Amino acid sequence: MTDGFNLAAMPSADGVWHHLHLAPEALGAGTPALPDGAIVVAQGAIAWVGAHTDLPDAYRPLPSHDGQGALVTPGLVDCHTHLVYGGQRANEFAMRLAGASYEEVARAGGGIVSSVKATRQASEEALFDAAVPRLQALLAEGVCAIEIKSGYGLSLAHERKQLRVARRLGEVFGVTVRTTFLGAHALPPEYAGRSDDYIRLVCEEMMPALAAEGLVDAVDVFCETIGFTLAQTEQVFQAAQALGLPVKLHAEQLSDMGGSALAARFGALSCDHIEHLSAEGIAAMRQAGTVAVLLPGAYFTLRDTHLPPIADLRAAGVPMAVSTDHNPGTSPALSLLLMVNMACTLFRLTVPEALAGVTRHAAQALGLQATHGRISAGCPANFVLWPLGDVAELAYWLGQRPACSVVRQGRLAVD
Numbered sequence: 001m002t003d004g005f006n007l008a009a010m011p012s013a014d015g016v017w018h019h020l021h022l023a024p025e026a027l028g029a030g031t032p033a034l035p036d037g038a039i040v041v042a043q044g045a046i047a048w049v050g051a052h053t054d055l056p057d058a059y060r061p062l063p064s065h066d067g068q069g070a071l072v073t074p075g076l077v078d079c080h081t082h083l084v085y086g087g088q089r090a091n092e093f094a095m096r097l098a099g100a101s102y103e104e105v106a107r108a109g110g111g112i113v114s115s116v117k118a119t120r121q122a123s124e125e126a127l128f129d130a131a132v133p134r135l136q137a138l139l140a141e142g143v144c145a146i147e148i149k150s151g152y153g154l155s156l157a158h159e160r161k162q163l164r165v166a167r168r169l170g171e172v173f174g175v176t177v178r179t180t181f182l183g184a185h186a187l188p189p190e191y192a193g194r195s196d197d198y199i200r201l202v203c204e205e206m207m208p209a210l211a212a213e214g215l216v217d218a219v220d221v222f223c224e225t226i227g228f229t230l231a232q233t234e235q236v237f238q239a240a241q242a243l244g245l246p247v248k249l250h251a252e253q254l255s256d257m258g259g260s261a262l263a264a265r266f267g268a269l270s271c272d273h274i275e276h277l278s279a280e281g282i283a284a285m286r287q288a289g290t291v292a293v294l295l296p297g298a299y300f301t302l303r304d305t306h307l308p309p310i311a312d313l314r315a316a317g318v319p320m321a322v323s324t325d326h327n328p329g330t331s332p333a334l335s336l337l338l339m340v341n342m343a344c345t346l347f348r349l350t351v352p353e354a355l356a357g358v359t360r361h362a363a364q365a366l367g368l369q370a371t372h373g374r375i376s377a378g379c380p381a382n383f384v385l386w387p388l389g390d391v392a393e394l395a396y397w398l399g400q401r402p403a404c405s406v407v408r409q410g411r412l413a414v415d
């Protein structure tokens with residue numbers, strides 16, 4: 001199933017990259033742009049970064065790569081996706097256009113459960129093949145790390161199948177993949193009316209087994225009136241904590257369930273969606289260092305009008321990330337830059353905030369802040385060369401993928 005993808009064919013990026021216009025924030029929070037920067041890559045990692053004039057003599061003999069004045073950002077991080085699933089749900093798009101709400105579609109047997117059916121029917125190979133073009137679309141735009149959730153299998157065997165595909169995508173494409181177990185995404189039909197029994201299965205059988213197989217980097221729950229209750233969410237978090245797994249949460253998307261405050265109590269990496277987040281939720285997240293993950297693709301697709309409390313998050317200093325939430329129901333989005341645009345246009349983020357949202361803060365939402373979302377010595381070499389003159393262009397173009405060059409895991413990507 002790996003025919004046609006050959007990591008070894010990607011040339012090494014080792015050497016000195018010069019003529020780089022290092023974008024503000026490329027080197028860390030609040031750093032100014034460096035118009036004549038250089039990056040040294042050695043054995044796939046960043047050995048040095050700074051102004052070209054400061055390049056240490058020892059690096060001068062290394063092979064040189066001319067960046068031709070390109071704008072350089074860290075490799076992008078897409079910190080919330082449901083990339084692996086069977087089928088698609090364009091029919092629901094039509095239902096919603098005719099007036100049905102997301103909740104009504106879900107209650108009518110559509111929604112997440114219809115993707116569960118298609119995912120269960122698909123082989124591991126078919127799921128991999130279906131996910132490849134989606135992943136390639138994201139990679140072509142500079143994504144170097146991605147989170148992939150389960151949650152369309154809802155049984156041990158089918159959740160395992162999804163997570164195995166996620167791991168395999170990371171290996172085959174040389175991209176950092178963080179897997180998130182979202183067994184508590186929806187109630188599988190065979191558990192209708194028995195949600196507590198299903199949560200027990202998630203906590204006592206599925207999660208420990210999948211964690212033991214090394215398939216789980218974090219645990220997530222859909223805490224919502226059409227998902228799981230606060231008490232059930234807490235049970236899942238307790239099980240995760242007992243296994244030493246970090247948690248995150250689909251929180252306050254359609255209503256204020258108080259999920260964010262609960263997640264913060266468990267030291268959650270992130271709370272995601274959060275359109276209905278309360279002041280108490282914000283305070284709890286700030287105290288816990290939990291990242292607010294904004295998902296404008298789902299907001300847009302559902303034609304939501306209830307904005308997340310951006311100004312209050314900003315005032316509280318809660319780090320904000322931006323992600324595609326790629327999924328077949330509420331966000332069939334395959335462009336992280338389009339999400340950057342929407343985060344600015346719909347949610348009123350500034351360009352630097354949105355850029356931090358798909359680099360530094362997105363890495364933090366995955367617990368990867370030490371190694372991803374920044375360009376600094378010791379980190380794996382993940383950076384993007386954009387043929388753009390102004391950093392605001394990353395948020396500005398609509399529906400046009402800038403022809404960027406991507407250095408991913410120390411190799412020049414040819415996706």
Ligand code: NIG
Binds near residue numbers: 082112115325329
């Ligand atoms: O992030 N909100 C729950 N989960 C997904 C939607 C999944 C689906 O509709 O298939 C989300 O929006």
Ligand code: FE
Binds near residue numbers: 250325327
């Ligand atoms: Fe989601």
